[in-house]
Amino acid sequence: MKGHLQEGVFSLLLAVAAAILCVSAMGIPGSAHGSIAPSAFPSVITFAIAVLAALNVIACFLKGKKADNLPAISRQGFLNLILFVAFSTAYVWAMSVAGFLIPTFFYLVLMPVFICMISADRKGLLAKPAFWARVIVFAVIGTGIIYGVFVELLKVRF
Amino acid sequence: MQTLMDTVQLFGPLTLLAILAGTFLGIILGALPGLSAAMAVALLLPLTYGLDTIAGIGLLLGAFCGAIAGGSVPAILLNMPGTPGSIATTFDAWPMAVGGRAGKALGLSVAASFLGGIISAVILILISPLIASVALKFGAAEYFSLSILGLMIIVSISGGSLIKGLIVGLIGMLMSTVGADQVTGAMRLTFGQMSLLTGISLLAVIVGIFAVSQLLLDMEKMHGKRPSMKVENALEGAFPRLREVLRNWKLLLMSSFIGAGVGAVPGAGGSIASIMAYDQAKRFSKNSKDFGKGAPEGVIASESSNNAMVGGALIPMLTLGIPGEGATAVLIGGLMIQGIQPGPMLFSTQATLVYGIFVAFLLANIMMLFVQWWGIRLFVRILRVPQHYLLPLIFIFCAIGVFSINSDYFDVYLMMALGVLGFFLARFGFGVAPAVIGLILGGVAETNLRRGLQTFDGSWEPFFTRPISVAFLVLALVFVVFSLRASWRDKKASAVSN
Structure with missing residues (x-):
């Protein structure tokens, strides 16, 4: 497997893991008066990781068509x-x-x-x-x- | 006067021994190509647990200074920079070594590193209290904005890809949310694991992400043929050439100021400092045509600036609690493990400790001079230690060190899992330093945002109207714009050169 494909697969796994964690984070109970809920930070962060990792998957495949400078792991x-x-x-x-x-x-x-x-x-x-x-x-x-x-x-x- | 007396009392034989040991081990670790200053500090972090505060910090500061200086040994003898800060050293030191002047290059590097470090220590001592006195006026809104500014460092250290840098920074921030919530007590992402109730062990993250990932990177390449290393350069004249460096005092001062200045800018780092200083030295030198062919001025500029960078990097770390790059992020981790939260409050509540840190930094630089002087031949030999002995030893050191903090094997397994994650992140060009910055500043950002919102009855307005808070947010924005512009220019330049 070429380097960019390996990176794409890794990013995809990262996106999936982040999405699972996001669902789990949204289930964190509790709220604080006049402030954000304890679930807010982890949910937003995991959501952002999932989105960015998904974007990186796309970037990997687009980059792969041009040139592959990343040596693959043998x-x-x-x-x-x-x-x-x-x-x-x-x-x-x-x-x-x-x-x-x-x-x-x-x-x-x-x-x-x-x-x-x-x-x-x-x-x-x-x-x-x-x-x-x-x-x-x-x-x-x-x-x-x-x-x-x-x-x-x-x-x-x- | 009392503070001064208290500070002097902090430096007993054990503290001095700890600084000496840190400097010695830092030089050895920095001299091994592939091991960065951040990794050197991370590896020695477990040792600080059994020491008192100032001895532990002295050990880490010694390791930081030593690793930066030690990076010059392979740069001079093998044309392989031990740390990124020594990249510019290779430009002239390697031609000097090839021309039979390796000893002179080593001597110049030792003297320039020492003097650069001392100049930056003076700058640190003079400037830090001023910044801390201003920072004492900060409230939750200002701290939140400051942590956002700190998090923006991730943009500039992301290197090739902003997306990748952000992903790693966010992973670090996510790790800071694990454990019992400080406001409501709700369990966050602990998955029933008792060891996670108090959060993820900072040491497990730092050692896993910096040290174990590097071991795995070395293991991955193990089956290939290694380039043969020849360390047979003559070491004649390898003694600190203080007089020769002092003769170039203008160059020394200029390079040290550049180093300290660049170091104080979050996200800049040692490689930028030394390359900038080298460039300026070349521009102002009468012998500019000799640069790149073995000019001693090139070695002086690079080595004085990369060691001066250390003092500069300590300024935002101590006064604002912001890590400028990987090594200072690990250093903050070390302070936090000792129960110390860096920031302006440190200067008013633990002034003795702050002055102790200043003195420890000065001593580390002085010891670095003597350790390098005495041990130069030993460090050259260490470059020949086979990896099949080194790698298992480093792993055991990591595992036992992480275990020793909480006597919990879960932390060791976590360290290994994070090491595997760090391996893939480093291997695919994501970088690992943003994770530690995210872990340290993510918690600060969340805590102060929530505290601020509670103080202001749920209103977000003060975050955007209080002058210092706004100033930090604007600075963060400017920082991002400039970093993106610089990154875009670099990409364009490399595309043109390709």
Whole structure:
């Protein structure tokens, strides 16, 4: 899909989401004497977003006929994104279940490996034992420093 | 005298250490291409939660100054501006580096950044109290009009498309309405989620939209071949060249005044300041033909103006509570997290804190000089840290930082969702800075509109008849017209050049 088409689809999703939120905002109860209702601001804002996003959809398709300067997000790019978000969400969930230390250590081991796997010029590193040793050392030191700063110094409790 | 004594007492060892740490980390983050000053401040925001007010603000101010100055390192050594404010630095610093004078360019940049920052601090200290004393007369109508003027900044920072900029600004404003309504207590767009009762976490928005979105942008491009970076320029003579910069005192003063002036205009930003200063330096220089080929004056003009911009940007932020661009919007977020609402009242109710901020800004500039002097070789090395180590570390820092504010995992998931939204907004050219400006000023606009209407018995008339309120609304209109005209001219010029 070309860049302008992707932007058009994104704008369309934005317009739909804003329209749904607008309907929801109009249902906010209550009124204030001598002033505007609590629903007024969110309703007007969501309505404006929906209209502007719809206008941008039209602009995208009109622009697309002339020239497409916007590089599209490739399939591999989308996959990288999804995997990064999935791994990171799993890390946050694991932290909520198992605390800070173990999930953070494993995240710091797995993410560099994952990034090297998807990078054209870093794949070769995976075959080198020194790389794995470096990753382990990085994960141990990284976990230790973050633990020291946030848990010991700033007293964050998980 | 008492205020001065109280201010001095604010600066204990922890505060000084916080400013030093902020400056150090700011330089490192600013030196990494792709990480803006706003992102540097956003990343360090969680650390301020555990610090006292002035130490936290000092850390953020140090990061802001440091990031702008740090942006010059890749601009000089890689021809890649670390922050937009360093774009003009590449014009002459890169030719100097190619010609074997990288060390001299770095030395000039360090000295010019320091002196530009100090000059802007003096301007900030002299002008801010005057503006704040006028602003003390503001009521709800004036604050509403002022917030509308502030929101119009979105028009000028929208870049390519006004529609896109408005959409992002409105998304920010929409986020400011989430939570229990302050007047009636009605739940607005909370969808039964208890974590949203007190509104969306400001930190989750700032970190998600600025930092996580940038991580995702980096991830998207990860599978492509990266351009190889060569940082093998000789660093001989890389020490602050204060005397050489001071010899060009007229250029230094002119560039610093341009930087501070442009910084004080909401929506202008560091890249405009440095390009304007560079242009003026070229116009008035006897060696104008050397500009673009490695003229030291070009580096002095660009670097002194982009650091002077920081002091200028603090003027509307502190006196009126208006963020001029992304980094000051994040900085206001940092103040709000500390329970401080920037604006004229700050000068009368917390004068000690205001003077503390002035001193912290001065100290941040002084520390920046020494940190850059000492660490120049280290910062050059940091450019070589592989992304596969950097990206996971930054994500963990973001996640734990956001979690630490309310100890609520919902905020972390929200940060990630906003990061994904920010990714698509940035990727499709919408920009992300207007969202934070909308989030901060949207709440101010709504609260003061509703408060004003209640005070004036439901009448809209005072908003359009009170002189200061009208003046702001007219200014907002003029601002929009000029921004649209400038944008139209730019488009026309680029169409002609194409």
